[in-house]
Amino acid sequence: MNAVWSYLVAIAVWPGLLFAAPLGWLELWFMRKLVARLQGRQGPPFFQPFFDVMKLLGKETVIPRGVSRGIFLALPLVSVAAVTAALAIVPLPGNPVPSLPGDVVLLLYLMEVPVLCEVLAGYVSRSIYGQVAAMREAILSLAYNLPFLVAIIAMAQVAGSFQMRALQEVPYGLVHLLAAVTFLLALPARMKLNPFSIANAEHEIIADSHIEYSGPPLALFKLSHAIEVVLLTELFAVVFIPATPWPLVNLVVYLVAGILVLGGVTLLATTTARLRLTQAFRFYWVWGGLASAITMAATLVR
Amino acid sequence: MAMLKTILGNLLRPSRTRAPADMPVVPPTYRGALTHDAGRCTACGTCAFVCAPKAIHFTQDPGISVSWHFFIGQCSFCGLCEQNCPTRAIHLRADVPGSTNSAGGDGLRLESVIHLQPCTRCGAAHVPLPAATMDALWAAGADEAERGYCPDCRRWAASARLRTAFTPDGAVAEGGRHDR
Amino acid sequence: MPYSFPLGPYHPALEEPFKVKVQCKGEVIESATVEVGFSYRGIELLAQKRNWVEVITLIERVCGICSNTHAMTFCLAAETIAGIELPKRAAHIRTIIAELERLHSHLLWAGVGAEDIGFHSLFMEVFTLRERVMDTLEAISGNRVNYGMNCIGGVLRDIPDPAAHLPALDALAKGLGEVVIPTFTQNPTALARTRGVGRLSREQAVEWAVVGPVARASGLDIDVRKDQPYLSYADLGFESVVRPEGDVQARVVVRALEMMESVRLIREALLSLPPGPLRATQGLPEIPAGEATIRTEAPRGEAFYYVASEGGASPARVKIRTPSFVNIPAIEPMVMGQPLADLSIIQASVDPCISCTDR
Numbered sequence: 001m002n003a004v005w006s007y008l009v010a011i012a013v014w015p016g017l018l019f020a021a022p023l024g025w026l027e028l029w030f031m032r033k034l035v036a037r038l039q040g041r042q043g044p045p046f047f048q049p050f051f052d053v054m055k056l057l058g059k060e061t062v063i064p065r066g067v068s069r070g071i072f073l074a075l076p077l078v079s080v081a082a083v084t085a086a087l088a089i090v091p092l093p094g095n096p097v098p099s100l101p102g103d104v105v106l107l108l109y110l111m112e113v114p115v116l117c118e119v120l121a122g123y124v125s126r127s128i129y130g131q132v133a134a135m136r137e138a139i140l141s142l143a144y145n146l147p148f149l150v151a152i153i154a155m156a157q158v159a160g161s162f163q164m165r166a167l168q169e170v171p172y173g174l175v176h177l178l179a180a181v182t183f184l185l186a187l188p189a190r191m192k193l194n195p196f197s198i199a200n201a202e203h204e205i206i207a208d209s210h211i212e213y214s215g216p217p218l219a220l221f222k223l224s225h226a227i228e229v230v231l232l233t234e235l236f237a238v239v240f241i242p243a244t245p246w247p248l249v250n251l252v253v254y255l256v257a258g259i260l261v262l263g264g265v266t267l268l269a270t271t272t273a274r275l276r277l278t279q280a281f282r283f284y285w286v287w288g289g290l291a292s293a294i295t296m297a298a299t300l301v302r
Numbered sequence: 303m304a305m306l307k308t309i310l311g312n313l314l315r316p317s318r319t320r321a322p323a324d325m326p327v328v329p330p331t332y333r334g335a336l337t338h339d340a341g342r343c344t345a346c347g348t349c350a351f352v353c354a355p356k357a358i359h360f361t362q363d364p365g366i367s368v369s370w371h372f373f374i375g376q377c378s379f380c381g382l383c384e385q386n387c388p389t390r391a392i393h394l395r396a397d398v399p400g401s402t403n404s405a406g407g408d409g410l411r412l413e414s415v416i417h418l419q420p421c422t423r424c425g426a427a428h429v430p431l432p433a434a435t436m437d438a439l440w441a442a443g444a445d446e447a448e449r450g451y452c453p454d455c456r457r458w459a460a461s462a463r464l465r466t467a468f469t470p471d472g473a474v475a476e477g478g479r480h481d482r
Numbered sequence: 483m484p485y486s487f488p489l490g491p492y493h494p495a496l497e498e499p500f501k502v503k504v505q506c507k508g509e510v511i512e513s514a515t516v517e518v519g520f521s522y523r524g525i526e527l528l529a530q531k532r533n534w535v536e537v538i539t540l541i542e543r544v545c546g547i548c549s550n551t552h553a554m555t556f557c558l559a560a561e562t563i564a565g566i567e568l569p570k571r572a573a574h575i576r577t578i579i580a581e582l583e584r585l586h587s588h589l590l591w592a593g594v595g596a597e598d599i600g601f602h603s604l605f606m607e608v609f610t611l612r613e614r615v616m617d618t619l620e621a622i623s624g625n626r627v628n629y630g631m632n633c634i635g636g637v638l639r640d641i642p643d644p645a646a647h648l649p650a651l652d653a654l655a656k657g658l659g660e661v662v663i664p665t666f667t668q669n670p671t672a673l674a675r676t677r678g679v680g681r682l683s684r685e686q687a688v689e690w691a692v693v694g695p696v697a698r699a700s701g702l703d704i705d706v707r708k709d710q711p712y713l714s715y716a717d718l719g720f721e722s723v724v725r726p727e728g729d730v731q732a733r734v735v736v737r738a739l740e741m742m743e744s745v746r747l748i749r750e751a752l753l754s755l756p757p758g759p760l761r762a763t764q765g766l767p768e769i770p771a772g773e774a775t776i777r778t779e780a781p782r783g784e785a786f787y788y789v790a791s792e793g794g795a796s797p798a799r800v801k802i803r804t805p806s807f808v809n810i811p812a813i814e815p816m817v818m819g820q821p822l823a824d825l826s827i828i829q830a831s832v833d834p835c836i837s838c839t840d841r
Contacts, residue, residue, distance in 0.1 A: 039606040040312035042319035128487055132822065135509075194600055195671045203495040203598045203826050271305045273671040274600025276823045277509060304664035309603055318610060326617065331624030331639055348766070354532060354539035380539040380630045385638055386766065396624075 006096035010088035024226025025049035056219035076220035082113030093247035099165040122209030133209040137199035143284035148186035150292035180240040194269035233258030342391035349383035372412040422450030495826035498836035529800040551780040559789035562774035572636035587781035599675040636761030644752035676731040680828035690812040694783020699732035706779040804838035
């Protein structure tokens, strides 16, 4: 009973939905504001990401003709559920969920679910734009997952365990640095930011894979993206930032680290054009592969 | 690198987004809302002739008035009416008008009534010439009475003036011919 | 599995409606067809029903971006028929407006091009610069888009204080030289999206009869300003910009260097503005029977006008051939075999003006 409650609290309250959604909106607002200021613009008001979701919630849901209603509506729900569950596993300070052996594997799987949902959303939409976006998303995930997975697996290799707590407690060393760089390499593509905003290139394929989505289902996809941003930044902080014995200090450090990471990828996004799919793929398999190889080598050499 | 320098510079500078109060300078050549001076208008129709979108037209109330009509919805603000008006009765204002709406019929349609005047000689209703034109044509001269004439009577008066003023060059020779 | 992918008539990459329908295999384009005619207005016919003064206002609305080119070319044609000699000052003012228009057209293009390769920051910088040009045009003509500067026989408005516009030109040259050109030619991601993309060889350029910057980027040195100088171009000394590569990068560079040349031309024209009347004739124009063909260099290439008069109040025929009309079909050979991702930047690289094309 106690364990069930702790899971429920973790998914619904902290670090789950209740805190992650506002945090995600805050981070999205920060990115948009920073982009705007870098481009010499005013930028959106603080509550804009929240307003966006609320506006979508009040709008009509249009389901394209010939699309299975069940899967069309289920995809955004699954996407939100998966990222929230993934976030609930991340051992942020105060997370009530007990650490499980092998939760890293679960986490990595859950993190792939939103991507899968997006790909499926594009394919079921019966829109050529959505289908091209889905294809791009799928191929891109093959590219960026190389450095992304290697960064986490290298840490697990060092820790000798596939348990999040163990990853967190690895003594700080060179592998941390190398793996962090490898992780950061994958981050812009995972967040669909420039120069890897290929699956959501509105000037090429009008929109991303949820082109046919509208109203509350689209709001759920947006919410899922917001939580994913929190998940990625906090995962980076938890795994690669050395922890202090004080949970509150840790929390502050993690949040600041998350914002800093976002600032970095935003800066990259504002100084670059969008690459082509083949170029992005080559980049990740050459430079991402190189970084992965070095990281893995470092775990062995240690 | 140029981009990085630029965007970091932007970060330090205030935003380029303009606030509603921070209006750009309106140039003196700005072509804004039309004004029409009925006192100067001679209802010659040049403005309606040069108006490509047909935003200007004239209506007549026979014997009483001629009305100049303007519909802002059709106007392309090219300014050709102002450029071509022979008496400068039309002017495109440089100050920017506030947004107009059709609620009170205000601003969207302009109507300017040019009252016809009876001719002081024959009584026919006609469009009077602008005061400035009249001053220039009959500069406090003996023909002050012609000010109120209609175009027909002006032609008559001109003709009469010519007749009285006519002194034939060959008056002597002609007389000689008569003599013969 | 091959699939067909429509770009347009409504698409974020397009400012105006036209359609490029491509057949793709994977991400590679195998064939393309271009469709135009979504905003046809029949201006050529309307022009026969308007008098000589109204036609200028009408012709100015052939295009929202190169509006002045059209009005100016039409006036040049009418002046040729009537045998009116343009006053020197009017020719200079027309040149200044034409080059300012080229600047704002090319800057608009650079912004759209930046946006099509996903470079939002560059778009913002380019459009800030464009704002300076628009402000200058507004200060001179009173309007930001349809300037209404031309009349048959001269110009309607003067530039009373030419030196007042020099600071804007300095800012423009600085922005172009320090931000826009280095970013387009040095930023690795921008280069990755433009170099070697959408190639049109010199032979293909001749075969498809492209004009303007597209032709000059494929090594064809054609520019009406140089080949058949009109207005004040002969006095100001004009240098055309030619690149042999024929890819999107070359088109970017040609336009960028043309902007620098435009800034120079405007500066010289402003500094050497001759005194004199603005108009050769007063009052409503009278055009005798006759016909004339005029070529001018619009921002997108050679604009061709044939105007015939039968001596009446309206022109008997106004034939307009706009540069986009001949450039747009060349999108087909450019996109063949290219990745789908490059479709938007390739179609944008010819700077298609649909309003011009459809008229």
